Amino acid sequence: MAAEQKKLVDPINGYVYTARPDGRVDVTDPATGKTGIFDDLGQWHEGDLTYANRQLLGWIGRLAVRRANSAAQVRPV
Numbered sequence: 345m346a347a348e349q350k351k352l353v354d355p356i357n358g359y360v361y362t363a364r365p366d367g368r369v370d371v372t373d374p375a376t377g378k379t380g381i382f383d384d385l386g387q388w389h390e391g392d393l394t395y396a397n398r399q400l401l402g403w404i405g406r407l408a409v410r411r412a413n414s415a416a417q418v419r420p421v
Contacts, residue, residue: 349362349363350362350363350404350407351363351404352400352403352404354397354400356397357373358373358374358375359371359372359373359374359393359396359397359400360372360374361396361397361400361401361404362404363404363405363407364381367383367384367405367406368381368382368383368384368389368405369381369382369383369384369396369400369401369404369405371391371393371396371401372393373393378391378392378393379391379392379393380392380393380394380395380396382396382401382405383401383405384401384402384404384405384406385398385401385402385405386398386401386402
């Protein structure tokens with residue numbers, strides 16, 4: 345079963361932040377349809393949208409990385 349995508353909506357501008365498993369974050373502006381890809385430190389990587397809230401990028405990006413790392417760990421039986 346695939347993991348559920350984690351999303352946040354910025355209450356100020358309505359941008360939608362969607363976590364990727366690698367820690368990057370897809371950001372979409374529903375009003376214009378513009379999108380951008382950022383890392384958890386706020387660095388823009390690609391897309392028309394070149395600005396996003398660094399706090400939200402950090403929260404959702406680091407959460408995705410933590411979950412990916414914990415799922416990859418081998419747990420003793």
